[in-house]
Amino acid sequence: MPEFDTSHVKNIVLLGHAGSGKTTLAECMLFEAGLITRKGSIAERNTTGDYHELEQERGNSIFSKLLHTKWRGYKINIIDTPGYDDFSGEVISALRVADTGVMLINAVMGVEVGTDIIWEYTEQFKTPMIFGVNKLDDDNADFEKAVREAKSHFGSNVVVVQYPRQTGAGFHEIIDVLRMTMYHFKDNGGKPEKMAIPEEEKAKAEELHKELIEAIASNDETLMEKYFDKGELDEDEMKNGLKKAMINHDLFPLFCLSAERNMGSGRLMGFIDNVCPSANEMPPQTTQKGDALPCDANGPACIFIYKTISEPHVGELSFFKVYSGTIKSGMELENETTGVTEKITQLFLVEGNKRTPINELVAGDIGATLKLKNTHVNNTLHIKGKNYELPPIVFPAPNMTVAIETLKKGEEEKLSQALHQLREEDPTLLVEVSSELKQTLIHCQGDMHLAVAKWKIEHQHKLEVKFTKPRIAYRETIRKMADANYRHKKQSGGAGQFGEVYMRIEPWYEGMPEPADLNVRGRDTHELEWGGRLVFYNCIVGGAIDARFLPSVLKGVMEKMHNGPLTGSYARDIRVCVYDGKMHPVDSNDISFKIAGLQAFRQAFQQADPQILEPIYQLDVLCPDDLTGAVMGDLQSRRAIVEGIDSEGHFQKVIAKVPLAEMDGYSSSLRSITQGRAKFKMAFAGYEPVPFDLQRKLIDEYSKTAKEEFA
Template sequence: MPEFDTSHVKNIVLLGHAGSGKTTLAECMLFEAGLLSRRGSVYENTTVGDYHPLEQERGNSIFSKLMHTKWRGFKINILDTPGYDDFVGEVLSALRVADTGVMLLNATMGVEVGTEIIWEYTERFKTPMILAINKLDDEQSDFDKTVQQAKDNFGSNVTVVQYPRQQGAGFHEIIDVLRMVMYKFNDTGGKPDKLDIPDSEKEKAEKLHKELVEAIASNDETLMEKYFDQGELTEDEMKAGMKKAMIRHDLFPVFCLSAERNMGSGRLMGFIDNVCPSANEMPPQITNSNEELPCQENGPACIFIYKTISEPHVGDLSFFKVFSGTIRTGMELINESNGVNEKINQLFLMEGNKRLPVNELVAGDIGATLKLRNTHVNNTLHIKGKNYELPPIEFPSPNMTVCIEPVNKGEEEKLAQALHQLREEDPTLIVEVSQELKQTLIHCQGDMHLAVAKWKIENLHKVPVKFGKQRIPYRETIRKMAEANYRHKKQSGGAGQFGEVYMRIEPWYEGMPEPEGLNVRGREVFNLDWGGKLVFYNCIVGGAIDTRFLPSILKGVMEKMHEGPLTGSYVRDVRVSVYDGKMHPVDSNDISFKIAGIMAFKQAFQQADPQILEPINAVEVLCPEDLTGAVMGDLQSRRGVVEGMDSESHFQKIIAKVPASEMYGFSSSLRSLTQGRAKFKMHFDSYQPMTYELQKKLIEEYNKSTTEVLA
């Protein structure tokens, strides 16, 4: 029998901007529950959560961690997450399996940009949320300002449950308006004394208590009627009402903390036990086939893989949540994505980097297992006879791209294996081998994300690597009509080669009229893999070229469009009309007309006012108002066009279009300019013509590079 049934398992995720105190709070919770005899410190690299050497080196969380503790008859699974947006994949994975989020707000900074971004994800998942205002012992702390910013950002459902009697170095008393008591801590924190609320605070406490009761009652008609009849609700009624409202994402209670001094964590844990929902109290999961999957320990076994890490000398460790049934060692489950039969040989509870073996896990619990053969993040495993597939985690698009290569020649295969392993562990890191650019590319969330990837490759896989600029996928096109002809003639021993092609090329656009002055015999339209179109016309009259050679001419044109005449970039949006030519009864063949097609297209292209198109990214930057000038200046220095600004809560959103070639290093520059107080996202928007000066420079660089290669 498992130690805890489903209703006594609580899953919480600690969220917040970097430096808000999540790892320190997790340490307090483990200490308060008696699992630790001494609280570790982030500064001394002694916490259970930040055990990875890279985290200890950098002084902040990089990976999400699973820990658990026991508190007054309940098991609390704690998911500690990083605060930097570069590691958003770790946050989303943890949110997918948590039943309650605890958002830590730094009382000295208020609602920060990172907090705002994470909140958007909680809205997507409709995660019940607690707001915990931390660092109230700091001299610069401002509880009221932080609460007001929370209301401005997250809505009027933000409701105070606790407030500090004093802030700064003297912080040691918290007034709880749910229980209407005051908690008084000694200097070392820990368990407080419960005291009556002082007369000087009664008016404020009663006002906030009334606001809390009204907020709870407004979300429940039965409680509203009781409140109107009796003018008050009991503590149990308030707790029941808060749970319902939190599940509906209609109430966000505010608590007070000093995690550093261990003040307030015990009361927060008590609230998690008493009020926060268990997995079986949350709405049932909806499978991809629109079937409800209630969280019941006697239901059909079903687990969801939310995270994978590779442990040296051990193998892949898969983290999962049991969404239905009871999972036991030795059980066989089916991977719905690929039909592979997976055997659960071992089950573990996790305590940071420590694995604690268990024999079974019930619905609602979170654990880990080793060496699943063909199972990855976002896979659903279930018992035979079912076809459950749970919705996957949707990870954000990358914000940064660089090329990567090994420092030492001959280690390309080792690097490929390392990159494959990184991709398995981190779905937000995308590896691409670009045939167009002839580079291996890493697409990631930012420079910190990239630094972590480099550390893993070099320290775990022992492959020294170097990063470089991604080549830009330019496009080439034309702006006017041009004609050219080319005769390919080659005579040597045996059969010769002969083919002559007359060709007209024009810039293609939707709805353009048929070629003027030509007799159209056939038309083919090709949607190009790289965007745009090629429209190919057969306008041959009198049998000047046999129709059997037209596919060879088309093949030659298409080959040249793969490597444009100006910079070797793909060509797009061109109409080609073959209208005349000559052939030889003996020497004409497919290769002759292919070469003639290539050369005629190249000559015509050079005469048709060729134009290089560059990719333009749509960029959105979220930053405090006092930093907008510096950010806009940086974007404009990158040839960016600022298209507008918008307010988003108490932040400013700058909307701009910036050439992709100018975005290299923007992540680092933005972090430096704003001290990490701004975030950005971008995506490809369109291709736009380059200026003459830039086009000329690009062509000269290309010609120089090709000359050097030939030399």
């Protein structure tokens, strides 16, 4: 028998801006439940959550951590998450499997940008949410302001369940307006003493109690009737009403905490046990095919992998949630995504970096197994004979790209293995080996994310690397029509070479008319793998060149399209008409016509008002109102075109088009201009001509480095 059945398992995710106290609160929850005998702290670098060497070095969370606690007959799985937007992939995957979010608000700071950003994700998942106003022991804490801001940012559905009698050093009492009780804590927190609400607080407590009841009743007709009849709801009615409203994302109860002084976490856990939904009280998960998969321990076994780690002192683990059935060690499961059968040899309960073997896990629970060979994040595994596939976690697109290389030569293969491993653990980090740019690129979320990748490569893979600027994938094209002819002739001993080609080139565009003065005898359209087209016309009259030489001419043109005449970049959107030429009865051959084709094309290109194109990105920057000026000023220095400003929630959204070449280091520079209060998204928009000066500069740089292909 499992120790906890499905309805006694609660999955919560701790959320909030960095520094709001999530990791400290998790530590309280473990300590209060007696799972750890000493409460660790961030200052002493010994919390259960922030066990990773790098987290202890930096003093804040970077990875999401699975922990669990037991409170009054319930198991609470806790996923502690990092607060910085660079690590939002960890938050999103945690939200995918959690059934309730606990959002901490720092009572000193109020609602911060991280709170807002994370809130957006919780809205996508419609996760039932609780607020915890933390750090009420701080002398600068302002509870009323935190509540005001929470209501203004997240709506009047934020309802106060508790308020502090006093904040700052004197924070010892929490007044609970659901239970109409006061909790009094000793200096070092722990189990509070329950007391009657003192006379001078009664009016305020009554008023908040009424507000809470009305909020609950207004979301439920039956309760509304009862409330009208009796003028009151009892505790069970309130709990049930709250549970329903939380599941529907209609009410967000707010609690009081001092995680540092260990006050308030017991009551919060009691509320999680009794009011927050278990997985089987949430709407059933639907498969990709649209079938509902009820969260039932007796159903067919089905799990979803939400995270993988590979750490020296912890091992290689895959974390999963059981969506249906009961998973037992030794079970064989089919991976719907990769098609392989995997044996679950060991199941674990996880406590930060400690793992305890267990025999089984029921539907709704979260646990880990030794990393399965062909199983990755986002895979669904199920018993034989089913075809369940659960919707994948959609990770955020990258915001920043750098090129990476090893300091020592000959370690390329080791680097590629290290990057493969990094990618396996972190789906928000993308690796691209670009044959065009001849660079290995890392696409990531921001500079902090990159620093973590570098740390892992250096410490876990023992490789020294450096990051460099990624080259820009320029394109070349032409802006007017030009003609050229080229005769290739070589007659030095042995067999000679001869080929002559006349060619016209023009900018190609959709729907362009056929050439009026040429006799078109054949046409090929080549969709170029790097974008755009090459359209190749045979307009030869009177058999001036044999048709069998035309593929060689095309080959020569294509070679130059690959390696554009201006900067060696790919060329695009050109129509080539070959309309005349000469052959030699003996010396003409494929190579001669390829060379003639290439050189004629190169000459024509230079005459055709050639233009370098650069990649342009659509950029959206979200920032608070007071920062739009600074954000736009900075964008102007990057050749950006600001297209408008919109408001989005509590943010202003600056919308711009900006050349990729100007976006190097944008992540850190935006962070420093806005003190981390802004975020941005970028997406490729298209190619645009570079300004004249830049074109000159690029051509000069290229001509210094380019070697002539033909002596």
